[in-house]
Amino acid sequence: MIVRQIALRNVLRQKRRSLLLIAAIAFGAFAITLLTGITGGIEGNTRGNLTNLYGGHLYIRGVERLETGTLIQVIRDETPLVAAIDEAGIEVESVLKRTSIRGSLIMGSFESSATIMGVDWKEEALLKERLPLVSGSFDSGMAENSIIIPEKLALKLKAEVGDEILARMTTVTNQNNVVNFIVAGIAKDTSDYADAYSYADLDYTAKALNLQPGEFQSLNILLKDADSTDAAAAILQETMAKTLTVSVRPTTTDPTTSTTVATGGETVTSPVPATGKTGGMGGMGGMGGMGGGMSSLRSSLGTVAGVSGVPGATTDAAVGKPIYSISTINDMMKTVDNLLSILDSIGKAAFGILLVITMVGIGNTFRMMLLERTKEIGTMRALGMQRKEVLWVFLYEAIFLGLAGSLAGILLAFVIGFASQLLPMSGINSLFLLRGHISFVIDYVMVAIVLASLIALSVIAAFSPSRRASLLDPAAALRSTH
Amino acid sequence: MMNTFKFARRLLLATAFFTITSASAFAITNEELQEKLSLSDYRATFSGSDFQATIKMVSTDPTFTEPKVREYTQFRRDGNDAMVMVTLLPEVDKGQGKLRIDENMWSYDPESRNFTHTTLKENIEGTDVKNNDMKKPTIATDYTVVGFKEGKLGAFDVYIIDLKAVNEEVPYAFQKAYMRKDNFVLLMIQSYSLTDRLLRTTYYPTYSKIDDKYIATTTIYKDELVAGKQTTVTMFNISLAPIPDTVFSKAYIEKINK
Incomplete structure (x- = not known):
């Protein structure tokens, strides 16, 4: 002492x-x-922003080869996927259908690049909760072609609620297309990343991408326990592979490594994952001056969230027979990590x-x-x-x-x-x-x-x-x- | 009286017959217009020789304070479906190159010394011109004539031909081609989206004729969605002289940057 x-x-x-x-x-x-x-x-x-943005922790995407040989990103029927989710026994908070359009929004002489997420408004309670509006509303007058745009984009376009704006994009087969939207709401810029995102009706965006009614591009799963993401992805992949053709997630961080495809217990390996066409025109630019690392993040986000490339889509894809791939929030987080x-x-x-x-x-x-x-x-x-x-x-x-x-x-x-x-x-x-x-x-x-x-x-x-x-x-x- | 009436009736019938037969003899069909489009493609394709020109692109946009000028040297070998474009202007992009072989296209950046694979459907840097516009025309193979009408474009009598893409991968789902009736030269093409909205109008105001070929020496690409956005492309220093094989390679683009 x-x-x-x-x-x-x-x-x-x-x-x-x-x-x-x-x-x-x-x-x-x-x-x-x-x-x-x-x-x-x-x-x-x-992690939180990306989960909110993409409506989940797991993302299932389908790639299909057309008769012309082109690979497109589409899920025509979610029934076998929902059955696999149930069979896998993973605890799910919500399962959301999404489409994604990359292109530009035009009003008068003003044009600005934008990504439009196609969402099923009836199912997107979380998105509505996390996307505060500075004007307009989700409920009043949400017509088929209603769109919620972020504040900064509204300023660029000089658009207000009720204005008609045009969206220039390409379809899933890369054909030029244009559709009109009515601004139903302007969202507060709570996230610079999300401010590149506008939200519109799932079916309307699917139509703009030249998909048939009921078709979409990705099925996003929000898990009850975010920590179980990788385990849930592994179980789901195993379950899906019993009845569906599933592209196995690469285990290395290099997305150019070979991709294995499991078909009802069989596995096929394709040396080079082909890049498919998913719609959009690119032109998103960088992510606000974050340098090369952010470009890389942009690339991985695009890839994983189904905005641009289609990792896992293989040259083995048969006409009319979809190949599914599963990616996770953790895949996206690799670059950030x-x-x-x-x-x-x-x-x-x-x-x-x-x-x-x-x-x-x-x-x-x-x-x-x-x-x-x-x-x-x-x-x-x-x-x-x-x-x-x-x-x-x-x-x-x-x-x-x-x-x-x-x-x-x-x-x-x-x-x-x-x-x-x-x-x-x-x-x-x-x-x-x-x-x-x-x-x-x-x-x-x-x-x-x-x-x-x-x-x-x-x-x-x-x-x-x-x-x-x-x-x-x-x-x-x-x-x-x- | 009766004879006069019969004569008049016969005359009327004869006139109607000759009018109908002569009209059908000179009327053009969808199939014939499809052939005229093939002729138009043929006239702008240099299968038997190489093609070289200097291309100047002047773009205007409501967001530009002044028009942006780009200049390229273009080498084409349509027989092999190959093309090389080397940037001359602006100075900051000088040496950048594009190489296309069939449906594959690469862009070369002299700073990073890397080739990047790109698509034919992308626009050329900041212009309203797509990479696809710089290749040999394939309108007759990409589109089917679904109808036409006759009309006037300026001083010219034209066929206004409705075209539909043969598949979903052609850049525009529908087009309207304005073709001169006298020499079947295209004067204007309006390109429509899948939702049938006019996206772009392409004007061909001037042509140069070399042998049986027609070269659009001026082409105006007008964006129909953004008012005031257009690019004018002019071609000069045109030559059909043979180009060395080595030009159509990545090595050539790298070499000119050394």
Whole structure:
């Protein structure tokens, strides 16, 4: 007890020096806690935004070869798929049909690229809930050709509720087409990513893509437990393969690797997945200045969500016999996860460098302390203090400094992190944001690791001078001129 | 009196007979117009020789502050269905190239030194011209004549031919071709969507005739959905001289950028 009191007194005695050491340790703790909190928030927001955007965690898409040889993305009959979902026994919150049109919206002389999601409004309660409207409504006058457009797009087109706008696109076979829409609502820009998305009636968009009534492009499954996504995808794939032709999900991150097709227990491998035609004109551009990583994300989003390419569509596809593929939110998240892991690695490397510098600082400070307190150590030893107790006086000082520094840094990170949630963010792609704000998610395991590692490293840095202090000869120490 | 009446009746019948027979003798059918479209395709296809020209594209758009000008050198070998286009203007895109062999098309970026596979249905950079428009015309094979009427376009008597795509992969589901009656040269094509809305009008105001070939030296592509959006394509420095085989290769495009 007396040892801890002496250690605490020593810490408080040299306030300035202690504060500097605490500040150095706090900076490291602050940086790594803030970084992990923000990357955690980005990961969570991206996952949440994508789940809302695509109406689920699992996406089943069908690819069919036409007699002309062209591959198109279409699901003509959902019955066998729904039966497979039931048979697989996965716990499902909702199963939604979707189509996707990429093209441009035109009003007068104004034209802007856009992606229109075809949705079944009767089934899309979650979408309606997550898509606040600044004007218009989902319910009043939702005609066949009604469309909900995001605020920024409305501004670009100078469109208001009730206006007629044209949509220029290509059909599933890449034929030019144009349809008209009436703006039924303008959605608040809660997400920059979603702001490229407009929503319209499923059947009307299917018709625009030159699909027959009742046909659509993807069946999106919202699971009750998002953590079971990969397991659910594996079970569903196995179940579907019993009766349907299913393109097995690539296990590597390289989408160009060979694709295996399971047909009622048989598997076929195609060396090069063919790119099919799914409708749309491209022209979506980037995702708001996020660089190459975001282009890659765009590509993977397009691929997985059924906007552009058709991974898993194989050259083996027979005329009129669909091949189904399953993708998941986790497939889409791979690119985001890669970006975040790079950010995380950079953060951890910087944290490591900071730790080394701090350790050197702590070590030097303790060496100075040893010199300054040589006489004091001699006196304490002369009064009966044991070597071990001298060692622990120094080590407790290091523990107190490490504890105070890391706690201060962590607390400061919490304050800054939570305060940053209140500020609206601009210039950051809102796919990463929650309603335009950054999220700060505390990773308690990481916090514990930071706390423990900073205390441990402070002790390690201080150990050598502490040991030398404990080994001082009392008489020699008393004779010391320091 | 009776004889006069009989004579008049006979005369009337004879006139009607000659009118009907002569009209049917000169009337044109859908099948014949299909053949005229094949003739039009043939006249703009250079199967027996190579084709080289400088192509200038001037695009206007309500969002542009001034017209955008692009210039290319085009090499065509229609016999092999091959084409190469090398960008001359704007300076910033100089050296970019396009290579088409059959239905495959690649774009070359000299900065990244990479070829990217592209589709014939994509528009050429910021213009209203599709890659498909730069290949040999195939209107007669892509479309079937479903009807026609006679009319006037400016000073010319024309057939206004209703065309329907032979399959769902032809870029436009329906077209209306305005063909001169005297020499069967196309003056204008209106392209419609699947929903039968006019999407684009293509004008061919000037032609150059070389032997039995007709080359549209000026073509105007007008976007009918966005007012004020159009691209005017002019061709000059036309040559039918042989082009070395090496030109129609990726290596050539890479080489000119070294």
